[in-house]
Amino acid sequence: MSSQHKPRVAVVFGGRSSEHAISCVTAAGVLAALDRDVYDVVPIGITTGGRWVLVEDPSRFSLEDGKLPEVPAAGTPVSLSSDVDSKALQRFEDGDVTEFGAVDVVLPLLHGPFGEDGTLQGLLELSDTRYVGSGVLASAAGMDKQVMKLLLAGQGLPVGPWTSFRARRWNTDRAAVVAEVEALGYPVFVKPARAGSSIGITRVTSPEGLEAAVAEAISHDPKVVVEAALVGREIECGVLEDLDGGEPLTSLPGEIEIVGGHDFYDFEAKYLDSGNVRLTCPADLPDDVVAAVRSTAARVFEAMGAEGLARVDLFVDPTRGADGIVVNEINTMPGFTPFSMYPRMWAATGVDYPELVHRLLQLALKRPTGLR
The missing domain is CATH 3.40.50.20 (Rossmann fold)
Known part of the structure; x- marks a missing residue:
């Protein structure tokens, strides 16, 4: 060139x-x-x-x-x-x-x-x-919450309790599915396995709400994931592939806090009602926890075979012992508006928005073709 x-x-x-x-x-x-x-x-x-x-x-x-x-x-x-x-x-x-x-x-x-x-x-x-971004396998696995959790757990990364089922099993063996969900303990989060932006997700606090929540999730995806609610601070960390081929780079972590109006960080809270959400970047965490968050985010990136960029979402709960980190998910193409958490975390780490976009394009332009 x-x-x-x-x-x-x-x-x-x-x-x-x-x-x-x-x-x-x-x-x-x-x-x-x-x-x-x-x-x-x-x-x-x-x-x-x-x-x-x-x-x-x-x-x-x-x-x-x-x-x-x-x-x-x-x-x-x-x-x-x-x-x-x-x-x-x-x-x-x-x-x-x-x-x-x-x-x-x-x-x-x-x-x-x-x-x-x-x-x-x-x-x-x-x-x-x-x-720009991850290849076919990492993109597909990162999109599927069931597959993602299996891959992360297989690499020894901490994930919370969960179960998964398809619409067919919900319709033919509902009692067994309900028993699996109840074993997680309420509240639970019922999610489409392959959707994002908190679309189709319901927080369920009792058995009476489960059927409607599953119907909502199935309307978006025939595969459903149900997760036990995790106690802790909701922390995110940006990962960026190194231009020189070194270890993945990580941002200072950010924190999401719901301050009113929502049970969790749902679609409306993310995009339409920012007044009830506090995004803090960098998150106010002890230095050792920051280091553990960044190290875990890099491990998730590598375990998934991700490329280019990703945002790793975690929970930090000091009552769990050690660093108290549990991985929630990886997002291989995170929201990228100037006000989204991914570019905000990198801005706090010293890489502004235009430079971040430029680096991602340079990473892609350096990548050989036909060798995946």
Whole structure:
């Protein structure tokens, strides 16, 4: 790549999942931070129906007045070429297909299924196109809470008590499932196994609430995970792959506190009611606990085979002994608005938002293709 060449970045966002709007908000922040003197940027939105379109005005996707943005169906249809040698974007207009330049790297800012779960990563692998973030396996495993917990526990990392089942078993062997849930002790959190942004999650405090909670989770995913409620402080830590190939870098931890109006950090608390949520970064933790959080986050990143970036969510409970850390989950494409916890943690660690985006693109551009 010559020094005169500006890498062409396709920023892909939106998508078919229930996290479509959050992906749009993330893209608005990233697109505003990208240096056009360094990168040739092509914003591509995916509609809720799966249509890929060129986006002319990315600024419209900011979260304003509590309104959730959406990629409009109107726009020039576009796709990535399946030709491994060209890596070109293809534009469809008036029945004609034209190519308008190769893509050097894709920045996939999709959250949830059909984007963060290895599906888009597989498409990019087929065309030998470099992209930011984890590969197919780590993306898929990180999206599936059951598989993630099995992998982490298999590597000796601490995870809380949980059980999992599919809709079929709930319908045919409900008494056994209920017994497994009750063995966890109430309250429990009932979750779709493969969703994010706290969508479809219910906090259940008694047996009477279980059926409705399972129905809500199944409406998003036929696989359900039920977790015992964990006591402790909700702590997050950012992980960033090292540009020089060294050990993963970790941010100072941040803390989420619900100060009113919500039983837990649900979708509304995350995106629509920030007044009842306190995000503290860096978290006020003893130095030894900070070190343990950062070390655990790096171990989670390595255990999952993650690449590029991730946010690791943990609980810290001093009554559990030692450092009191329990891993909740890994997010291989965390929320990335300027106000999201991941970039805020890195800003507190000395890496500002534009520099963070730049580093992620540089990591992807250095990555060999065809060797996963």
